[in-house]
Amino acid sequence: MPPLSLSLQFARFPAAAEHRxxxxxxxxxxxxxxALGEDVQAAExxxxxxxTDExxxxxxxxxxxxxxTNVLTFDYSGAPVVAADLVLCAPVVAREAAELGKPLAEHYAHLLVHGALHAQGWDHETGDEDAEAMEARETEILAALGIAGPYAK
Incomplete structure (x- = not known):
């Protein structure tokens, strides 16, 4: 596994403790x-x-x-050293988790994997083939983590 420098931040909002x-x-x-690819040597x-406001x-x-939106990815550099900010909107994530009938922690896992893939250049908005490839990769990663695929129909 490549070294990971991780900063985890929580804005102040009423339900922050639940999300923390x-x-x-x-x-x-x-x-x-x-979610880090084989070509990643380190990540920040x-x-x-x-x-919601932020x-x-x-x-x-x-x-x-x-x-x-649920997750925003600000990618600054790709492999071999990935640098990115992942911003997750807690009320949106909580609402989606409830609508999907999934535990909040599992939905966060999916969105963190999703955002980390975006930070490495994966993009589901560039066409159906790219979306299918990204969804398949997310499903594979989550399965390895013991989490059910998010795109089950």
Whole structure:
């Protein structure tokens, strides 16, 4: 496994304690590491858990989409040294987990893997083939972690 420098940050919001409990540092590190490709020699990742206002502002300012989304990836460098910020919007993640009938921690695992793949250049918005490849990779990584595939139909 490549070395991982991980910063885990939680914004201040009413349900922060619940989200902090679902994301112990060792699990976050495990999820991110599991998504690192063979060509990655090291990774510097910041994971920030935010509220709806911060999530919406970042999505609007950087993607031109005026709503809070589940995960945003800001990738600064690719392999061999991956550097990125992953920003997860806690209320969106909690809502999606409830809608999917999944434990909050498992949905976070999926989104951390998803964001870490984006940080390495994977992109599901460039076409059906790329989306299918990324979904397959996510499913494979999550299975190795003992988590059910997020795209079961």
């Amino acid at each position: 409990a679902a994301l112990p540092r060792h699990r976050v590190a495990r999820y991110v590491r599991s 990742i910041t994971v920030r858990i935010v509220d 999530g919406q502002q970042l999505n609007r300012d950087f993607r031109g989409k005026d709503y809070a």
